[in-house]
Amino acid sequence: MADKYELYERGMEYLEGMNGWSDDGSSETVTMPGKAKECFIEAAELGHVFAQYELACMYENGIGGEADIEKAIQWYKAAASKNIREAEEALKRLVG
DSSP states (O other): OOOHHHHHHHHHHHHHOEETOOTTSOOSEEOOHHHHHHHHHHHHHTTOHHHHHHHHHHHHHTTTSOOOHHHHHHHHHHHHTTTOHHHHHHHHHHHO
């Protein structure tokens, strides 16, 4: 089982794209937001603060699945509790 840091790094690779990492053998940059979200969920549940923030952004914007503002707020709160300024700002925007 991967630790929260490995899961976060893998999630970022899936989210941002990996040059030359493609199932069809092409050398194009491929992103896999659904896989990224799975990694971020695991890492966030293990307490990785940046995974919590990325996951919140994904839920807010419907990346890797349906948008879910309630889940976005939940994960923004988790990240904000660890002093992530961007999460604090997102909470102000979403809940006032």
